[in-house]
Amino acid sequence: MHRFSVELKKDAVVLAMTCTTYTKRGETGMAYTAKDYSHILGMEGISDETLKNHFTLYQGYVSNTNTLLEETARLVEAQQHKSPEFAEMRRRFGFEFDGMRLHEYYFDNLKGNGQLDPQSDLYKKIVEDFGSYDHWKNDFLGTLAMRGIGWAVLLYDHKWDRLLNAWIELHQTNVLAGLPPLLVVDAWEHAYYLDYQTGRPGYIEAIFANLDWDEVIRRFENNPEIRDRRKAA
Numbered sequence: 001m002h003r004f005s006v007e008l009k010k011d012a013v014v015l016a017m018t019c020t021t022y023t024k025r026g027e028t029g030m031a032y033t034a035k036d037y038s039h040i041l042g043m044e045g046i047s048d049e050t051l052k053n054h055f056t057l058y059q060g061y062v063s064n065t066n067t068l069l070e071e072t073a074r075l076v077e078a079q080q081h082k083s084p085e086f087a088e089m090r091r092r093f094g095f096e097f098d099g100m101r102l103h104e105y106y107f108d109n110l111k112g113n114g115q116l117d118p119q120s121d122l123y124k125k126i127v128e129d130f131g132s133y134d135h136w137k138n139d140f141l142g143t144l145a146m147r148g149i150g151w152a153v154l155l156y157d158h159k160w161d162r163l164l165n166a167w168i169e170l171h172q173t174n175v176l177a178g179l180p181p182l183l184v185v186d187a188w189e190h191a192y193y194l195d196y197q198t199g200r201p202g203y204i205e206a207i208f209a210n211l212d213w214d215e216v217i218r219r220f221e222n223n224p225e226i227r228d229r230r231k232a233a
């Protein structure tokens with residue numbers, strides 16, 4: 001008899017934080033491993049305690065992503081791929097995978113000086129698409145301030161060569177298909193509650209002061225698909 005649901009434990013941290021490579025795991029392919037983000041500790045306005053708790057949550061998403069891959073593979077092997085267990089785990093997969101990946105984008109675009117170079121192509125594209133940097137920022141701030149839990153993201157639509165701000169509900173709802181994220185900011189309460197309680201505006205201000213825009217520029221300039229589309233524009 002199969003379990004109906006996989007035990008998805010927040011504390012199931014079985015993966016080495018320092019390992020950034022993939023490891024072979026049976027017949028389910030390469031297992032994901034959590035990245036070490038200890039280098040972003042020491043930010044002004046976002047406490048180390050908040051960040052360390054956040055790393056632990058992130059590691060749980062990595063672990064659960066692997067668990068779901070393993071368990072669905074096991075059900076396929078057992079000819080149970082049309083079972084309710086399989087369907088429920090497949091449905092859950094987007095939540096765990098996007099929870100893992102969005103946290104990686106988020107941690108990677110932190111611990112900068114909060115300044116976007118006005119001479120950068122990204123800055124110029126923001127002005128082109130939103131009218132001004134301030135207009136874009138207010139649009140993004142409004143997205144971040146929405147009630148509910150999710151993510152504010154700046155995306156690039158290579159079909160139309162334009163930037164878009166969007167709100168991802170939870171981790172996986174309202175994801176705009178095929179649009180690579182450039183800037184990703186966590187708006188779940190665990191990202192700020194210890195430091196600001198329910199005061200999300202204080203968190204938003206601290207995040208903007210710590211954004212690593214150089215990383216965001218790298219995502220914009222180094223993605224071959226974006227680069228090719230920008231050249232053709």
Ligand SMILES: [Fe+2]
Nearest residue numbers: 186188190191
């Ligand atoms: Fe988070």
